[in-house]
Amino acid sequence: MKKILVTATNYSKYCLEGKKILEDYGCEIVENPHDRPYTPEELKEVIADIDGVVAGVDTWNQEIFGLAPKLKAIARFGVGVDNIDLDAAKAHGITVSNCPGVNTSAVAEQAVGLILSLTRRIPFLNAAIRRGEWVRPMAHELKSQTVGFLGFGAIARNVAEKLQGFHPAMIAYDKYPNQEKADELGVRLCSLEEVLEQSDIISIHLPATPETAQLINRETIARMKDGVCLINTARGTIVDEKALCEALESGKIAGAGTDVFASEPVLPDNPLFAFEQYVATPHTSAETYENCATTSVVTAEALIAVFEGKEPVNRLV
Structure with a gap:
């Protein structure tokens, strides 16, 4: 046995x-x-x-x-x-x-959910209305936005497929680009720098490797658009959480949604939880x-x- x-x-x-x-x-x-x-x-x-x-x-x-x-x-x-x-x-x-x-479809659904949660501020509005506040902030529709993918493997491609009905512009960086798949989904392949600089929403779909460790840091965040939204359903080690905190505080990053953390389970005193524009789930994308x-x-x-x-x-x- x-x-x-x-x-x-x-x-x-x-x-x-x-x-x-x-x-x-x-x-x-x-x-x-x-x-x-x-x-x-x-x-x-x-x-x-x-x-x-x-x-x-x-x-x-x-x-x-x-x-x-x-x-x-x-x-x-x-x-x-x-x-x-x-x-x-x-x-x-x-x-x-x-x-x-x-787990491709499951993780892709979570990424799309986080995108909508941030762009339409759903968790914030839900909490506000329960406090008796009738706040009605404006939002951009996805059809006016550019979604950039860092990594364009199976999960990112599935996210792109799910987003097609919302009609955003979509761009992607991948170390080993698949032009045929990108063409099928209407995604323009480009450099890492272009994704950082041109995207209104950046969705991370990279593996955790020494090369990708803290790829999202002060320097790469500085290249992003002001008011960008950042989504991470890949691995927490790809994002420098301290740099993310600073960017949320300054408003450089308007919102961040993550299902992963550098250390898991995450502790409740994580500084990221101080920001209402930060939406987190406990590594449940594949659940x-x-x-x-x-x-x-x-x-x-x-x-x-x-x-x-x-x-x-x-x-x-």
């Missing part, structure tokens, strides 16, 4: 399809009892006899792998693997896979019934493939 640690949350509640696949294979499943990622200390207490992991956003590094002699596979419950030391995993003979493309069901199946099948000596889909190392 293989022992599987599931660090993604709410597994029995929303991931019954994948859970059944593992149980039918004869696996014993250890579920995350917390409504949050495991801390490193908590992982150390449970990892010693684990054969496979369905991983959330917990930190997986050399120290943890050194305490897991039986661990053969990690199937990331999502796309980003910046929380997993891939070199260390490879050194320990641990196969790592992820689920690219599965849909459909995404959880599909991802649970993909991760379960990836673990079983490794146990049977086969190549898992979306293997990274």
Whole structure:
């Protein structure tokens, strides 16, 4: 019997399809009892006899792998693997896979929701009217705005598709541009500098890498239009939160919406929460019934493939 640690949350509640696949294979499943990622200390207490992991956003590094002699596979419950030391995993003979493309629609919907929340000031107006205030600020319609994408992979393209009915101008920067997809969606590919300088709304869809760490900083913010709106459903490390605070305070950035933070779970004393024009959600973009069901199946099948000596889909190392 293989022992599987599931660090993604709410597994029995929303991931019954994948859970059944593992149980039918004869696996014993250890579920995350917390409504949050495991801390490193908590992982150390449970990892010693684990054969496979369905991983959330917990930190997986050399120290943890050194305490897991039986661990053969990690199937990331999502796309980003910046929380997993891939070199260390490879050194320990641990196969790592992820689920690219599965959560595309779910994350794209969240990005569009944050865009509308900011441009129409929905959270602010909801709070104001509940206080008995009848405030009616003006707003721009998206058809008069330019939406710029930093990164133009599957999620950004899905956002662009969803925004087509609102008729904004759309531009995008991508290190590996796909001209055919851009043409299909009416998106003009351009440089990073052009996206920063020409966009009324900037939506971030980049991976977390050393190259993208704090890409949004004082210098890049200074290149943006006054009154720009910034959306981040990618990774919190891409944005310098201190620089973002300064830009919100000065009005350089009129509004920011994020589903991700540099450190998660975020603490309630984060300075960003002082700004009413800041809208945040707790890394819930992918939390849909459909995404959880599909991802649970993909991760379960990836673990079983490794146990049977086969190549898992979306293997990274």
